[in-house]
Amino acid sequence: MLTLKSCINIDDLGRLAAWKVPFPVNDYVEGGADDEVTLRRNREGFGDYQIVPQGLQDVSQISTHTRIMGCDSALPFYISATGFSGMMCPKEAELAGVRAAAKFAVPYTASTFSNRSLEEISQASAGDKLFQVYVLDDEKLAAELNQRARQAGFKGMVLTIDTIVGGNRERDARSGLTIPPKLTMKSVMQYMLRPWWLIGYLQSDGASMGNFPHMPKVSLKDSQAFVIAMSKLFKKDLTWSDAEDMIQKWGGPFAVKGIMSASDAVRACQAGASTIILSNHGGRQLDGVPSPIExxxxxxxxxxxxxxxxxxxxxxxxxxxxxxxxxGANSCSLGRAYVRGLSAGGQAGVEKALSILKAEFERCMILAGCSSIDQIGPEHIRRIR
Ligand SMILES: Cc1cc2nc3c(=O)[nH]c(=O)nc-3n(C[C@H](O)[C@H](O)[C@H](O)COP(=O)(O)O)c2cc1C
Known part of the structure; x- marks a missing residue:
């Protein structure tokens, strides 16, 4: 039987996660939009490249230290924003990830749609944190959120631009998932198959919208109701001039997440962004777009x-x-690699995910002949397709 201890790679953690959380929750994490072409392409894209090792370099000492959005990071990867962590780990929710990230000295990104408030997340660890913002139509609420992020000590802001409306995630429509999970006749059967999860969920306030304490509870009549309700919150007439405004007001490291072309990357830079996050939301939004690696x-x-x-x-x-x-990238961020750990074992599971990737990355650096991050360059890679 698979346990956290016996997991040796991120796919193992994914298999364990599937045993730990109800299948609609696991499908919510693992699924993508439409035909999931982009979801698959995000993985396949890496197969188009080969690593070219440089032999006989001195790799007796290696350093994996780098900087990510103005933060010192012990590794060139960190935790990306994922909302509603209380669904995957009702007991610890976002606190699992932020504590694990601090242990590994890598930044953690809190989502606008966290179950725990950004203040609670901030207080949970002394590590560096970034705040991912969805731009809300309610300008007062949006300004309040930015102010709170600043006061809570978040180092950088990440503006996600690919979620003006929710993606067409057909797995969720089929499973009947509601966010937060609701106990109905149908769902209770699914949830009873994962009793430890169910007990944790019933004992927690995993359904809370941490950053919106005053928001009336969303009425969830069916699987799409949440997506529609959330979509209504977003500002749909957002433009680059709004982004410019936000970047100026924030005044610190600022990333635009959801860039899928060179032209948008240039626009983001012109607007004043310090950081470009090449992302298609893990294939969960528009299907058929390029994968970040390519x-x-x-x-x-x-x-x-x-x-x-x-x-x-x-x-x-x-x-x-x-x-x-x-x-040519500076670093990478982890979505499902982290969430699989979270579902599989809370903080211990996230630590497992980070330790697996750390060991794999260090081994790769040594075998490729690199002793520091700045030594990794174009001579180490070739495209084969
Ligand atoms: C369960 C889940 C929830 C997510 N929630 C958010 C979110 O609240 N904000 C955001 O900007 N991106 C969100 N994302 C996208 C991730 O930040 C990231 O872009 C994506 O997962 C990267 O792809 P990967 O999962 O293949 O690593 C979410 C992804 C997943 C899997």
Missing amino acids: LVEEVRAAVGPDVEIIVDGGIRRGTDVFKALAL
């Missing part, structure tokens, strides 16, 4: 050497991180 070279060429580029999507191996860096 964009790195052209985006690096378009924005020049000084802009920070983060690859977000499909990272499951230390070698994936190495390939992204060799192509």
